[in-house]
Structures are given as structure tokens and as C-alpha cells.
Amino acid sequence: MFPSTSRIIVETDRLTLRELTVGDVDSLFEVLGDPIAMEHYPAPKTHAETEDWIRWAQDSYEQNGFGLWAVTRTADGGFLGDCGPMLQPVESELVPEVGYHIVRREWGHGYATEAASASRDLVLGRFGYERVVSIVAPENLASRRVAEKVHETMREFFWEKSGRKMCLYETRRSGS
Secondary structure, eight states: OOOSSOOEEEEOSSEEEEEOOGGGHHHHHHHHTOTTTTTTSSSOOOHHHHHHHHHHHHHHHHHHSOOOEEEEETTTOOEEEEEEEEEEEETTEEEEEEEEEEOGGGTTSSHHHHHHHHHHHHHHTTTOOSEEEEEEOTTOHHHHHHHHHHOSEEEEEEETTTTEEEEEEEEEOTTO
């Protein structure tokens, strides 16, 4: 059902981003099942929905070569959340969108910004896309602060997937 081993994607100064595995379900549920961390989603995820979330990421690894990855602290291996690109519909085009979810007890340490910046660079470099985005609810001020540090521009748009106005943060490859 789930691969039991994970591949390291990239290491930053403090973090390791690696593929999600079945062994991450309980750790990832700590953030995806947290009503405060998931305040800007329709609802927190159940344990079963967290398993589905990992399957969704793993399907993306196979189809696209990337997806949401586990974020761990390199120094001690502590699980911090997930971050990475997933293809999302943006104005009738599938675009890599960098999302990030960090366990609440680790908020405020810059982990989301560090992981999202590494993910952005991989999308534009290793994976060869011309643009990468992050889609954030206007009222999600913490995620907006991360996206402002990671991306070059922001504009509001109507996101067909959510059926509402969202903030579209974007970075284009240099020279694009």
C-alpha cells in the first residue's frame, strides 16, 4: 500500500525534505488533524484522510517526480510537517503550488519559509518549471507571511478549486 522507505529530496541548513511514507501517518496527523493548524481548510483531516493525503503525495512522486515531502529537522530527525509542490489548477493551467504545514509546537522558527524556499528552488531548477506559486486564503496571515518571503509577487484571484478569492503568490524562473 505505502512504500516503507523514503528518498531524501534535499537538505537545507537545518532541514531534510524526504518522501512521505506510511510511517509518517501519525506524525503528519499531528498537524493535519489539528483544528488550529487547519483553521483555513474546510476541516481538519481525520487519520484516514491523512493516509489519503500521503497517497496523494506518493501518486504525485510517481506521476510528476515531486509532491508534498516530509520536513524533518536534520539535527535530531524530529518530524516537523510537510512541504512541497503539487500540481494545482490555476486559471485553466496546472501549476506547481508549494504548500506547507508545520506542527504547531514548531511554529515561529522559520521552518516553513526554509522548506518552501527549497521547494521553490527545486521546482524552478531541478524540475524545470517556469513558474511556481503558493495559494493562500487572504485571512491566513501566518501563511501569507511565509509566502511573502518565498515568492516575488502576489495578486488576488478567484480560485476555481475553492470557489473563492485567494492570494496567489508567484515566482518565475529568472529570464522567464
